[in-house]
Amino acid sequence: MLQYILKRVLLFIPTLLGITLITFILMQSLPGDPVLAMVGERSTPETIARIRAELGQDRPLPLQYLGYLKLLSKFELGRSIHTNRKVADDLLQKFPNTLKLGLTALLFASIVGVGLGIIAAVKRDTVWDRLITLVSVGGISVPVFWLGLALMLIFALYLRWLPPSGMGNGSLLYIIMPAVTLGTFSLSYIARITRSSMLESLSQPFIAAARAKGLPETSVVLKHALKNSLIPIVTVIGLDLGSYLNGAVLTETIFGWDGLGRYALTGILGRDYPVIMGVVLFGAVIFVTINLLVDVSYHFLDPRVRIKESR
């Protein structure tokens, strides 16, 4: 197991190198000039050339890329073109907000999604199953920006139960709407996956055997069937967590949540290359780490994985 984790950690390095190269090439292919975006189109060619030289953008592209790699080797991500603040400092400041929102959204999505999925599977082909299917198809189909605005309209404007936006110095009321908006898609998807995975588990011979041996139905469902359905559910939750921790651009923008998503959007709109590179790289590290954690969790969730490893 330890060897496997070590191997995966070593694979991080080429993966991250590949990501920096692809992001760098993509950014250079984008229309627009960060220097012009910074100084304005009315600046003199001398000023533009001076700033371009200060930012190191007058050098050939391979040299610019190598310069960035040199920076990375010192565990630095450069400075924002616009604010001159260290990108790493900004990321560390905004990540806790994104983490808080992402974890809350995922907790909501996992608990409600798995619960609905179990009910739909156990009550297969009943009105409950159809109702849950309807709700989850709706949750998958509804656009995030629409849901966010609709919740804001209902709960903030009409009912006045919740604050419309902002972070409220840690007040839990402020996180409810962004978390529900962000988590609804995952909730629906998790409910669908849980249902199909549970149905497959419930049709397995060991479930019939457990019933035939006199196991109470609650234990059959929650202990045996759910445990054996967890691998696809955990995979989806892991992928969603990785995606949430990269920043939820739309949700954070709609609700004025000061997280990585909003930071990334500001960077993209201002052609702030160090910010974009920093956010992408940071996101990639998180994504790869969570994928590794999900893979490791299989070892604990599924005895068959352990048997294969020991053979």
Added chain:
Amino acid sequence: MRLTLSHINKHYGGKEILRDCSYAFSDAGTYVLMGGNGCGKSTLLRIMALLEEPDSGTVAFLAGGKVLAPDPTIGERHLHEQHDKGSSLDAGRLLTPDLALRRRITLVLPRIGLFSTSVWKNVAYGLSLRGQKGVAADEKIARALAFVGLEKKRDQHALTLSSGESQRLGIARALALEPEILFLDEPTASIDEENTSIIESIIKTMKQEGRSMVIMTTHDRSQAERLADRLLLLTQGALQDVRQA
């Protein structure tokens, strides 16, 4: 314990599987239910083992002068004791009446559904559900494993057993529970001749020792002839009593 089926009907996707099946399993011994593939033998066995509900009709168990029958008003597989509506105690645990009844019978399926653990723990599972642990439970497990000839494989991982051994382990798992009625669904399907003969001799020994009422299905006519005290035939959804040995 006696078992009575009354007017059992079952459909799957509009297709009639069982049609007005009625029968009283009243004497100890081995009942063999015969019929071609897909004729509904396994469905009928699952209904009798209370793992599936009929569309209509009743499954009633009679024991100690009491009738234990399904109550359609409660819903899926919930039973209650018509003469004694209280809960039952099993090894000190309070059980709902349906679960208490299900724990007096057991079914061995053709796909055994072994648990991913040792042979010993597979047999111990049902007993531990009933709160039976310690020396008495160990003795039951050892006896069941010896009965099916798997005592030397007690510590082996169950998923590494051959098909025939898996089937025998399935029977041991059921025997350890000392069920009043043992249902065996195609116990020798897809296993070799040697294991078939071992399992047949296990069933014969059970009959000689009068351990439980055995109700089994098979599509093998000669096997049915060898094992049956009573032979039942399921054709086109209807159940017929063919022969008493």
